[in-house]
Amino acid sequence: MDHPSTEINTDRRRLMTLVRPKKLKILVVDDEPDNLDLLYRTFRRDFHVLKADSGFNALQMLASEGEVAVIISDQRMPEMKGTEFLSKTVPQFPDTVRIILTGFTDIEDLVEAINAGQVYKYITKPWDPGELKAVVQRAAETYDLLKQRTEELRCANAQMALLTVLVEVTQAATSLEEVLTPIATAFSDSFGSDGCILQLIEGNTLVATQGSYGHEETIKNWLSQDPLASEAIATGQMQVSFNVPKDQKLANVAHYEETGVQAHLVIPIAYRNQVMGVLSLQWKQPYTLREDELKLINLSAQLVAIALTSSRHEPTKI
Known part of the structure; x- marks a missing residue:
């Protein structure tokens, strides 16, 4: 009989032929149509981009689409500011990385949001496309790392639970x-x-x-x-x-x-x-x-x- 590692490597090769990397989903939110389209065009090659023109519509989109890797939101929007919208996404999507776009100095809101862990970084308008792309790429890498660690913890807990059951069943x-x-x-x-x-x-x-x-x-x-x-x-x-x-x-x-x-x-x-x-x-x-x-x-x-x-x-x- 072959060594177990041989079996694992065989299965891994089979697995790799079936798994193809998918684009991460990001959500862009801005009440100005031109900015929203610009954000969409900036990231559509590298990501699966969802877009919404308000915080309320963005929340509805998240409810239907599920978790996204990165949210890029304008700060000054009618009815709901960007920081308020982002704070509402934290309980359900704690691993999502949040970026705020601001065209004015609203220090209190930004500092509070950043200190509360609701905002990863803020970018001032008008933004430099190259800089914004670099920030979003780092944010996506941060998201991947968070998900990896979360999955590793879940897997460790599942392993312990499975081994515990096997021991208990055998003894009983x-x-x-x-x-x-x-x-x-x-x-x-x-x-x-x-x-x-x-x-x-x-x-x-x-x-x-x-x-x-x-x-x-x-x-x-x-x-x-x-x-x-x-x-x-x-x-x-x-x-x-x-x-x-x-x-x-x-x-x-x-x-x-x-x-x-x-x-x-x-x-x-x-x-x-x-x-x-x-x-x-x-x-x-x-x-x-x-x-x-x-x-x-x-x-x-x-x-x-x-x-x-x-x-x-x-x-x-x-």
Whole structure:
């Protein structure tokens, strides 16, 4: 059997062929149409630019479009000043980076907004396009860093929760069947899947004994007819398709269309080079996993193998 790092690198290469960098979204807000169009033209090549002509309309746009990386707002607008508008975006979008454009000296508002963490930087009118582009580029990089750190923290918490569940389930279970569904549930929660199946193997054949979590149509016992599951059992390596509709190998597999599964990851559960079962994670939309998440799945699969081995040899409690 190949070393786990080989499996991870294989999956990473597959992942990189499916993931394409997307333009970050930014929102520009100005009540003057000429300025709004100028801001749009300045940034449309590098970003997906949304625009609004007032603070109220900008808030409505954020409500429908969701989080943006950067907001560039004029300060002096009727009904709602730029700093007031930006302050209203902080609770829901704390990672968004905010830039204010001001054509006058309103020190109190600007200082208060900056000190409160609501404004990253202010630019005076008329602005220099090169300077503004440089500031926005740095703001976008700051946003990326904030999101990366937030995601790393979320991932660390998810890892701890998953490992804790695996340990607790192993210690509390009185039979092999008892551990299957809690483990499937823990994996599904950790990786946001729509369905998860943990199914045992005897010899090289999947048997009926399984634990599952998710919508009924995504947890039906169809793994015995699944090419990814068969290959995982045969090779002892993780198999993945992050975009099933575009995967030619799975184009004619009926159960993907029946269940609506569009991304599928199958992990062999092996102990001492013998495959004991497979863990199947299923999503109803194309999905991606980072390298650290693939590493966590491999590590957790090893723990699951130990848990299953322990449960098989644990005498039934009376």
